[in-house]
Amino acid sequence: MPSVLNPVLKLVEHNLHEVRVQDERLLFHVPSSSLFALDDLTGSMIDALRAEGRSAGQLVTQLGTLFSPAEIEETLRELVALELVSDGSETPHALPKIDAFPISTVVLNVNTGCNLACSYCYKSDLAAPSDGKKMSFETARDAVEMMLREAPDEKRYHVVFFGGEPLTHRKLIGQVVDYCEARFAELGKEHDFVMTTNATLLTDELIAWLDAHDFGLSISIDGPQAIHDKNRRTVGGFGTYVTVRQRAERVLARYRARPVGARVTLTTGVTDVEGIWDHLKNEIGFAEVGFAPVTSGDIDTFNLSPSELRAVFDGFKTLGEYYVSEALAGRNIGFSNLHQLITDLHEGHKKLLPCGAGLKMLAVDHQGKLNLCHRFTGSDLPTFGNVKDGIQRDALGKFLSIRLEREGSGCATCRIRNLCSGGCYHESYSRYGDPSHPVYHYCDLMRDWVDFGIAAYSRIMAHNPGFIDSHISPRRPR
Numbered sequence: 073m074p075s076v077l078n079p080v081l082k083l084v085e086h087n088l089h090e091v092r093v094q095d096e097r098l099l100f101h102v103p104s105s106s107l108f109a110l111d112d113l114t115g116s117m118i119d120a121l122r123a124e125g126r127s128a129g130q131l132v133t134q135l136g137t138l139f140s141p142a143e144i145e146e147t148l149r150e151l152v153a154l155e156l157v158s159d160g161s162e163t164p165h166a167l168p169k170i171d172a173f174p175i176s177t178v179v180l181n182v183n184t185g186c187n188l189a190c191s192y193c194y195k196s197d198l199a200a201p202s203d204g205k206k207m208s209f210e211t212a213r214d215a216v217e218m219m220l221r222e223a224p225d226e227k228r229y230h231v232v233f234f235g236g237e238p239l240t241h242r243k244l245i246g247q248v249v250d251y252c253e254a255r256f257a258e259l260g261k262e263h264d265f266v267m268t269t270n271a272t273l274l275t276d277e278l279i280a281w282l283d284a285h286d287f288g289l290s291i292s293i294d295g296p297q298a299i300h301d302k303n304r305r306t307v308g309g310f311g312t313y314v315t316v317r318q319r320a321e322r323v324l325a326r327y328r329a330r331p332v333g334a335r336v337t338l339t340t341g342v343t344d345v346e347g348i349w350d351h352l353k354n355e356i357g358f359a360e361v362g363f364a365p366v367t368s369g370d371i372d373t374f375n376l377s378p379s380e381l382r383a384v385f386d387g388f389k390t391l392g393e394y395y396v397s398e399a400l401a402g403r404n405i406g407f408s409n410l411h412q413l414i415t416d417l418h419e420g421h422k423k424l425l426p427c428g429a430g431l432k433m434l435a436v437d438h439q440g441k442l443n444l445c446h447r448f449t450g451s452d453l454p455t456f457g458n459v460k461d462g463i464q465r466d467a468l469g470k471f472l473s474i475r476l477e478r479e480g481s482g483c484a485t486c487r488i489r490n491l492c493s494g495g496c497y498h499e500s501y502s503r504y505g506d507p508s509h510p511v512y513h514y515c516d517l518m519r520d521w522v523d524f525g526i527a528a529y530s531r532i533m534a535h536n537p538g539f540i541d542s543h544i545s546p547r548r549p550r
């Protein structure tokens with residue numbers, strides 16, 4: 073009999089997580105973020121090994137009245153291969169070294185200036201549009217060329233316009249679009265343009281132009297007027313809801329390129345997730361609504377308190393229940409947070425790092441310096457090179473490797489470690505002054521939310537898999 077069947081075998085608890093949906097036992101395979109339905113044999117083996125370690129022979133004896141030795145042996149092999157069962161021999165700990173940066177997304181901070189003065193704005197370098205530091209066309213062009221040099225083999229490149237308010241430097245956006253369209257066509261590469269805007273500067277001409285150039289648009293709006301106007305105000309202190317709504321409705325009426333999403337910032341006192349979604353989706357007509365709860369902003373007084381954050385996640389679950397009931401009827405309610413989680417589960421995403429910042433994406437400031445992402449431009453965190461000289465590979469590789477190393481951290485055995493991966497670098501930077509420190513302050517809420525996502529995904533898969541086929545991108549080959 074093969075050697076795997078002889079030693080005392082144990083369950084590797086931190087690699088599996090069981091979720092019950094109705095009467096079904098589901099196994100969330102932590103290393104690959106994949107979900108399996110447990111059959112009777114696998115479930116029985118897991119129960120037996122959870123009770124105490126035992127050899128393969130003992131398992132055959134214990135389960136032999138119900139299953140054949142060959143079935144038991146085969147299932148055991150699968151569990152060992154999935155790292156769910158171990159004979160206790162240590163696998164050498166090998167940390168991947170990062171020395172390649174396949175940057176396919178470049179975020180251009182086109183102007184540090186903004187025409188609004190939202191009270192919670194985290195941007196430490198924010199200024200009025202006229203005082204803002206504007207990016208030159210040469211810097212933007214060099215940023216695109218830097219991306220092409222760093223990652224020449226990508227099929228598709230993404231150019232993101234960010235600010236301040238990006239539309240306060242409209243001229244540059246036009247120049248970059250002309251340049252990129254010609255350059256990517258010459259190389260035979262695909263590209264897309266993305267922009268998050270406060271919408272106040274959108275005119276009909278501009279909307280038509282963005283549509284013609286296929287921009288992915290996301291509009292910052294926080295909900296009904298009383299909520300939105302609390303924080304999103306003009307420099308003179310006036311609420312912007314009426315203007316933003318009017319412009320958003322014009323976009324929604326004419327935009328054909330892609331679905332337009334609303335991006336909601338949830339700060340202290342704002343926890344009505346369902347009410348906000350209902351307003352933005354059903355009254356204004358956004359295709360998608362995504363919520364960004366602020367837990368570690370630069371301005372402490374805007375952070376959600378622990379009880380408020382719990383209320384936000386409760387709201388996510390209530391809205392999530394509605395998402396599932398509508399998905400079972402074939403309709404997508406555009407709740408981006410759950411939709412993304414279900415996409416990650418369906419595609420079996422294994423995230424060793426929390427996001428693409430520094431690895432697949434870099435943000436360029438007006439001086440051409442390279443930042444981890446848009447939230448770090450203007451911060452005190454040292455930059456990682458510049459668009460002319462390229463990436464400081466040693467410094468960036470070292471930074472990312474610290475986050476990759478989970479041994480000894482609270483994330484090492486966390487069941488959602490390959491979905492959360494320690495959380496947003498900027499949240500960590502704001503909270504601990506160290507972007508490589510994991511974000512530990514709402515782990516239980518995150519784990520509970522992922523459990524909810526697993527149950528939601530499995531219910532949809534069981535009762536209306538066509539929704540997944542139509543609304544979630546196809547599963548990629550592993």
Ligand code: SF4
Pocket residue numbers: 482483486487488489490492493494495510511512514515516518519
């Ligand atoms: S930050 Fe918390 S929830 Fe995220 S992986 Fe680490 S321990 Fe898990």
Ligand code: SF4
Pocket residue numbers: 426427428429444445446447495496497498499
């Ligand atoms: S570091 Fe945080 S804010 Fe920046 S891209 Fe990653 S998740 Fe987003």
